[in-house]
Amino acid sequence: MMYARHIQQWEYSKTNYYDYLIGVDDEIERRVKENCKIDYTTIYNYTNLKDLRKNNPLSMKVFDAAYIGGISEVRGALVIAEATRILKEEFSGIKIFLLGNIHDIRLRNYLADFIAKHDLKKIFLLKNMYPILKYLIIIIRLK
Numbered sequence: 001m002m003y004a005r006h007i008q009q010w011e012y013s014k015t016n017y018y019d020y021l022i023g024v025d026d027e028i029e030r031r032v033k034e035n036c037k038i039d040y041t042t043i044y045n046y047t048n049l050k051d052l053r054k055n056n057p058l059s060m061k062v063f064d065a066a067y068i069g070g071i072s073e074v075r076g077a078l079v080i081a082e083a084t085r086i087l088k089e090e091f092s093g094i095k096i097f098l099l100g101n102i103h104d105i106r107l108r109n110y111l112a113d114f115i116a117k118h119d120l121k122k123i124f125l126l127k128n129m130y131p132i133l134k135y136l137i138i139i140i141r142l143k
Contacts, residue, residue, distance in 0.1 A: 012036050063125075066097040071126075073107055081114050084124045097125045 008031075015021060015036040022041050023029055029042045071077045077098065084096045102108040115124055 063095045063097045064091075066099065068099045071098055071100040071102045071107070072104060077102075077107060077111065081111060081120075081124060084120055085114075085118045088118075088120065088123060095123050095125070097127070099127050101128055102126075 012032075012035045015032070015038045018038060020039045020041070021032060021036070022043055023032060024043065026042060029040055032038065032040050067076075067080065069075065080096065080098065084094070087094050102111070111126060115121055115126065
């Protein structure tokens with residue numbers, strides 16, 4: 001925690017060398033405005049589907065949770081797999097979707113074995129990256 005705070009303060013100090021800062025979400029904007037004297041704009045690097053999702057009937061929503069991005073142990077792939085195994089016992093209709101590339105072959109093999117061993121194939125979906133339109137369909141279908 002101390003190291004992260006140190007790095008964050010270092011990053012703030014480096015903004016003195018720039019005229020303008022562009023970030024990707026509202027939380028970064030809040031922190032920059034509180035800690036730096038620099039012009040800032042947010043350009044979101046995701047699609048805001050809030051209004052589109054709002055009017056979807058529950059019957060159309062298939063996935064209880066989804067992760068989209070690089071899949072790794074550091075980003076919680078093993079934790080998500082284990083949580084799915086535990087939740088399966090209590091919530092029979094649960095569906096989790098992990099969408100992203102796995103560059104670690106050992107992790108890919110471990111997840112494949114884990115899914116098979118715990119009979120998660122129908123509820124723990126693991127797919128490589130898709131074209132952007134397919135992402136939108138997945139996000140719209142989240143509960």
